[in-house]
Amino acid sequence: MLLRGRVTPKPPARAEGAPANRCILHADMDAFYASVEQRDRPELRDRPVAVGGDGSRGVVAAASYEARQFGVRSAMPSFEAKRLCPELVFLRGDIGKYARESRKIFRIFADFSPSVEGLSLDEAFLDLTGTERLLGPPTQVGADLRARVRRETGLVVSVGVAPVKMVAKVASAAAKPDGLLVLRPEQVQGFLAPLPVRKLWGVGPVSESRLRSCGFETLGDLAQAGPERLQSILGPEGERWSRLALGLDEREVQPNGRALSYSEENTFSADTENWSRLSETLLAHSESVARRLRRDGVRARTVVLKWRDARRARAGARGYPLHTRQCTLLEATDDGRVITQEARRLFRESGPEGPIRLIGVGVSGVEDCGIEQLSLFQPPGRGGKEASRSGREALNRAVDGLNDRFGPGAVVRAGERPADRAGLSLQIKRGEAVETSGSVEED
Numbered sequence: 481m482l483l484r485g486r487v488t489p490k491p492p493a494r495a496e497g498a499p500a501n502r503c504i505l506h507a508d509m510d511a512f513y514a515s516v517e518q519r520d521r522p523e524l525r526d527r528p529v530a531v532g533g534d535g536s537r538g539v540v541a542a543a544s545y546e547a548r549q550f551g552v553r554s555a556m557p558s559f560e561a562k563r564l565c566p567e568l569v570f571l572r573g574d575i576g577k578y579a580r581e582s583r584k585i586f587r588i589f590a591d592f593s594p595s596v597e598g599l600s601l602d603e604a605f606l607d608l609t610g611t612e613r614l615l616g617p618p619t620q621v622g623a624d625l626r627a628r629v630r631r632e633t634g635l636v637v638s639v640g641v642a643p644v645k646m647v648a649k650v651a652s653a654a655a656k657p658d659g660l661l662v663l664r665p666e667q668v669q670g671f672l673a674p675l676p677v678r679k680l681w682g683v684g685p686v687s688e689s690r691l692r693s694c695g696f697e698t699l700g701d702l703a704q705a706g707p708e709r710l711q712s713i714l715g716p717e718g719e720r721w722s723r724l725a726l727g728l729d730e731r732e733v734q735p736n737g738r739a740l741s742y743s744e745e746n747t748f749s750a751d752t753e754n755w756s757r758l759s760e761t762l763l764a765h766s767e768s769v770a771r772r773l774r775r776d777g778v779r780a781r782t783v784v785l786k787w788r789d790a791r792r793a794r795a796g797a798r799g800y801p802l803h804t805r806q807c808t809l810l811e812a813t814d815d816g817r818v819i820t821q822e823a824r825r826l827f828r829e830s831g832p833e834g835p836i837r838l839i840g841v842g843v844s845g846v847e848d849c850g851i852e853q854l855s856l857f858q859p860p861g862r863g864g865k866e867a868s869r870s871g872r873e874a875l876n877r878a879v880d881g882l883n884d885r886f887g888p889g890a891v892v893r894a895g896e897r898p899a900d901r902a903g904l905s906l907q908i909k910r911g912e913a914v915e916t917s918g919s920v921e922e923d
């Protein structure tokens with residue numbers, strides 16, 4: 481079933497929203513983190529399970545379908561989830577385990593299309609355009625993909641297939657749980673019309689209340705209003721809403737390329753200004769970012785530090801002032817020690833006053849390191865700094881090898897401890913989502 485390199489290249493973007501031959505599949509794992517836990521711990525099957533932070537600041541990252549029956553939803557504060565469902569089994573979760581499952585799932589996806597765009601650890605678009613002769617009709621492909629994911633991972637994926645991305649995504653949501661929904665071009669408008677406006681991909685609570693306050697309850701209402709009227713009510717965005725409500729969406733599947741940046745951050749379960757605690761956390765984030773750089777065979781030139789004050793400057797979750805500082809290295813690096821040094825230096829030099837709520841380390845300016853580059857600032861040879869650098873590289877490779885073999889965290893740097901987290905709060909960046917971190921799941 482391996483297809484790479486055998487499928488005709490997809491046609492270039494067209495002006496029309498839904499050309500008849502385009503075929504997009506959206507695959508989305510059902511209650512991913514919770515399902516992984518239920519698979520691995522049979523005593524949790526059929527029980528309401530939530531994965532996420534259980535402290536006072538924790539939120540639900542994923543809820544099993546049993547928990548959803550009690551109204552538990554992702555992104556809900558954990559205390560509220562426990563109030564709704566007192567017998568809820570709350571798990572802190574293991575993002576490393578979910579990332580490993582995600583890699584398996586994405587390897588399966590890659591056998592069904594040469595063009596896979598991951599949106600998070602557990603969902604992706606696959607461009608099936610031009611694959612029908614090789615793989616069969618979309619209904620068959622959807623069923624085959626679902627069966628293979630179930631057979632090889634023991635997990636359930638729901639699938640939507642449609643002529644455009646947005647409709648495929650809405651279709652997979654409609655197919656849940658454990659379903660497949662294939663929409664032919666002529667079925668799209670009839671499928672969308674009765675759906676409430678919040679089902680449209682990209683409509684959050686703010687847009688939803690705005691649309692509803694203007695009298696638009698369903699996608700059919702939006703479609704009927706027409707672009708001019710929507711534009712007069714909603715401004716320049718109006719035309720886009722109108723097209724989406726009609727099922728017109730020109731966006732192509734964009735296979736994930738190289739990540740432009742890597743980062744990790746944590747919200748502390750209790751605010752802290754303890755330097756050794758903060759310093760330890762910077763080490764944990766820096767080493768983790770460095771491992772990901774090495775795994776991807778890249779190095780980065782810019783180190784970014786960010787933190788959020790614990791003192792709120794204004795109301796709301798975003799009211800905690802955010803600060804960022806960055807510096808550019810003479811040489812790109814994939815060494816956690818270098819990143820740690822720079823992050824700590826930035827922190828000391830611009831150190832915050834008062835307790836910290838969140839701290840993070842990132843890198844950007846990512847370069848391939850396939851060819852060893854000689855530094856302009858180092859004489860060639862193996863003396864002094866060069867020798868210590870090659871020693872560090874050998875050590876990093878050995879540590880990575882052991883962690884690959886025995887699981888993440890099998891070997892860590894002296895003083896490295898996992899960062900204290902109020903919840904599963906690793907950040908997702910487009911393009912690295914597939915391989916690395918997780919956050920609140922959508923579904």
Ligand SMILES: [Mg+2]
Nearest residue numbers: 508509602923
């Ligand atoms: Mg999902």
